[in-house]
Amino acid sequence: MGRIPCCEKDNVKRGQWTPEEDNKLASYIAQHGTRNWRLIPKNAGLQRCGKSCRLRWTNYLRPDLKHGEFSEAEEQTIMRLHAVLGNRWSIIAAQLPGRTDNDVKNYWNTKLKKKLSGMGIDPVTHKPFSHLMAEIATALPPPHMAHLAEAALGCFKDEMLHLLTKKRVDFQLQRSNAPQGTSTSTCLTTKSDEKEDTVEKIRLGLSRAILDPDMLPPSKPWEAMGAPATNFIGGCSGFPPSASEFQYGHSGFGNEGDGSPWNTSMCTGSTCTAGDQQGRLDGIIEEENGEESKGGKDLGSGSSIFNSDCVLWDLPADDLMNPIM
DNA sequence: AACATCAACAACCGCCCTTGT
DNA sequence: CACAAGGGCGGTTGTTGATGT
Numbered sequence: 001m002g003r004i005p006c007c008e009k010d011n012v013k014r015g016q017w018t019p020e021e022d023n024k025l026a027s028y029i030a031q032h033g034t035r036n037w038r039l040i041p042k043n044a045g046l047q048r049c050g051k052s053c054r055l056r057w058t059n060y061l062r063p064d065l066k067h068g069e070f071s072e073a074e075e076q077t078i079m080r081l082h083a084v085l086g087n088r089w090s091i092i093a094a095q096l097p098g099r100t101d102n103d104v105k106n107y108w109n110t111k112l113k114k115k116l117s118g119m120g121i122d123p124v125t126h127k128p129f130s131h132l133m134a135e136i137a138t139a140l141p142p143p144h145m146a147h148l149a150e151a152a153l154g155c156f157k158d159e160m161l162h163l164l165t166k167k168r169v170d171f172q173l174q175r176s177n178a179p180q181g182t183s184t185s186t187c188l189t190t191k192s193d194e195k196e197d198t199v200e201k202i203r204l205g206l207s208r209a210i211l212d213p214d215m216l217p218p219s220k221p222w223e224a225m226g227a228p229a230t231n232f233i234g235g236c237s238g239f240p241p242s243a244s245e246f247q248y249g250h251s252g253f254g255n256e257g258d259g260s261p262w263n264t265s266m267c268t269g270s271t272c273t274a275g276d277q278q279g280r281l282d283g284i285i286e287e288e289n290g291e292e293s294k295g296g297k298d299l300g301s302g303s304s305i306f307n308s309d310c311v312l313w314d315l316p317a318d319d320l321m322n323p324i325m
Numbered sequence: 326a327a328c329a330t331c332a333a334c335a336a337c338c339g340c341c342c343t344t345g346t
Numbered sequence: 347c348a349c350a351a352g353g354g355c356g357g358t359t360g361t362t363g364a365t366g367t
Contacts, residue, residue: 052337110333
């Protein structure tokens with residue numbers, strides 16, 4: 001037995017709300033409250049689904065909502081909490097007075113994700129791309145590694161493509177450096193060709209990273225790191241750092257004692273306080289960081305792929321690190 | 326000027342959890 | 347305890363205005 005729909009789909013209006021509808025809904029709710037969403041459209045004289053009314057109210061009409069730009073502080077909070085919580089938008093939004101989960105989600109998808117990618121950070125794991133690649137490169141023996149790398153590449157290909165195409169980098173594929181058997185298509189004529197070629201170059205860079213032992217960390221510092229959410233939230237000296245705070249210096253990522261945001265000291269869950277408004281967040285964050293703290297080895301020393309001496313994908317590391325926006 | 330592409334955001338969909346009976 | 351209904355949530359899609367070619 002299936003659930004009955006929340007409303008008759010045939011008789012309800014969909015799409016953008018008109019000011020008249022907004023007025024009807026707002027004034028009805030002002031008088032009667034939000035007790036039964038199924039009855040509200042009927043009683044308010046709206047040809048809308050109750051659920052649609054609820055969303056309109058909670059995401060737009062509620063008087064306590066903010067509608068303007070997100071502030072720097074709000075942005076920081078979102079990034080910091082997302083590193084710990086992932087896509088739990090409602091919990092993140094609860095820490096931002098006047099913002100809805102939909103607001104936060106949209107802001108994340110349209111701005112923050114790209115911003116992080118532009119900084120060379122995977123927005124899903126909040127790890128630098130270099131770490132992900134280094135992990136891939138050393139995780140398995142070569143035959144398997146190549147396949148895994150291919151698969152993993154797909155996960156952040158879009159972000160990298162965005163980054164690379166925005167930069168309009170003139171990729172000069174260096175045949176001499178290309179591993180044998182790697183495609184070396186060169187002429188970029190159409191946009192789709194260009195995109196394909198960019199993918200190819202990312203693939204090539206990845207292969208290079210795998211094949212060149214000098215590019216790889218001496219050991220597997222991430223071994224024993226459990227959950228994928230190995231992030232650098234823990235340090236709490238204010239993660240994530242603002243663009244200006246990011247110090248992707250010439251020593252490369254996370255050399256011990258440097259200012260990199262993902263060195264050991266910042267990955268310890270024990271001292272983590274995600275801001276002042278903790279409440280229920282404390283438990284969640286502790287939960288999320290617990291495993292990390294146990295295996296909190298230094299990621300930092302693990303990545304030489306992106307340091308300035310290394311030119312991956314024919315791009316200087318500094319270029320990749322500079323935020324686009 | 327016309328068209329294509331991108332970015333932002335509102336709205337919808339379907340799943341799942343909670344609550345009331 | 348079982349079930350129906352309400353509501354919350356995250357993912358996805360559609361629309362629209364801005365920008366680029």
